[in-house]
Amino acid sequence: MKQLTHNDVGKYWDDNAEAWTKLSRMGYDVYRDLVNTPAFLEMLPDVNGLYGLDIGCGEGNNTRLIADCGAHLTAFDISSKFVHYAQQKASEDQLNITHCIASAVELPFPDKTFDFAVATMSMMDLPEQEIALAEVYRILKPGGFFQFSICHPCFTTRRWKHVRDEAGREIAIECGDYFNPIVNEIEKWMFSQVPTELRKGIPKFKVPHFSKTLSDWLNIIIDAGFTLKHFVEPYADEETAHKYPAVADTRVVGYFFIVQCRK
Ligand SMILES: C[S@@+](CC[C@H](N)C(=O)[O-])C[C@H]1O[C@@H](n2cnc3c(N)ncnc32)[C@H](O)[C@@H]1O
Structure with missing residues (x-):
């Protein structure tokens, strides 16, 4: 298979956009809604009155939550369908968010435009992560911050299996092939909580994945010129x-x- 570029990746996401938007708005993106986003918002510095950029905004759930914190937001995605859905909902909710179609590796903004940038679960989806980090650095004002979430590289390895006890409870994850990261591979999956009936007629998402080791991630952040400020591994x-067993495995x-x- 040829090396995928960010534009190839964008086509896969455009194909996922309709089902992803529908299912996540029905509440099936449980890891996002119950674990990741609450931790992300808790960690976010005060953004009231600041100018921010949301990179890979998808259908815009997290953009809207950060706009609710008082930020002036510009949100973009490489998928035109996602941008359409995000724009439509922001307008229904009477939120003043600017949307555009763009790629994280070619940001259509001048140097030093934004006070901050965020990216929720999008930075691991592009092959050119170093370029994307350099672009974020470029468009931030000096002192500006970048906060992003990704799949944990240590526990989402190429070799990966649930380990359960006699009662079927997950007690461990078997991980391996860590130093042979996943690159250029299309993972097919669906939000785990979508009921069987609803799955009929909805194709699985096809998501190109590009992983790195933890040290590679830290080094490309540092090499882009950033100073590390805070690091969180969210869990329920x-x-x-107890209330939502679907996310108990994050513990x-x-x-x-x-x-x-x-x-
Ligand atoms: C897992 S989804 C996350 C969406 C949203 N941030 C959220 O947390 O719900 C990843 C998003 O990254 C977008 N994406 C992938 N590559 C991109 C690129 N090069 N530039 C901008 N967006 C990109 C996809 O289209 C998709 O919307």
């Missing part, structure tokens, strides 16, 4: 895990990490 607290290993860095 006991009450959430076994860190499925995600969120990093905050400054220019």
Whole structure:
């Protein structure tokens, strides 16, 4: 298979956009809604009155939540369908968010435009992560921050299996092939909580994946010129895990990490 570029990746996401928007708005993106986004917002510095950029905004759920914190947001995605859905909902909700179609590796903004940038679960989806980080650095004002979340590279490895006890409870993850990261591979999957009936007629998402080791991630952030400020591995607290067993497995290993860095 030829090496995928960000534009190839964009086509896969455009094909996912309709089902992804429908299902996530029905509440099936449980890891986002119950684990990742709450931790992301808790970690976010005060953005009231600041000018920010949301990179890979998807259908815009997280853009809207950050706009609710008082930020002036510009949000973009490489998929025109996602941008359409995000724009439509922001307008229904009477939120003043600027949307555009663009790629993270070619940001259509002048140097030093934004006070901050965010990217929720999009930075691991592009093959040119170093270029994207350099672009974010370029468009931030000095002192501006970038906060992004990705799948945790240590626990979402090429070799990966649930380990369960006699009662079927997940107790561990078997990981391997860590130093042979996933590159240029299309993963086919669906939000785990979508009921069987609803799955009929909805094709699985096809998501190109590009992983790196943890040290590679840290080094490309540092090489882009950023100073690391804060690092969080979100997981469901006991009450959430009890109430929503679907996310209880986030207490076994860190499925995600969120990093905050400054220019
Ligand atoms: C897992 S979704 C996350 C969407 C949203 N941020 C959220 O948390 O719900 C990843 C998003 O990244 C977008 N994406 C992938 N490559 C991109 C690129 N080069 N530039 C901009 N967006 C990109 C996809 O179209 C998709 O909307």
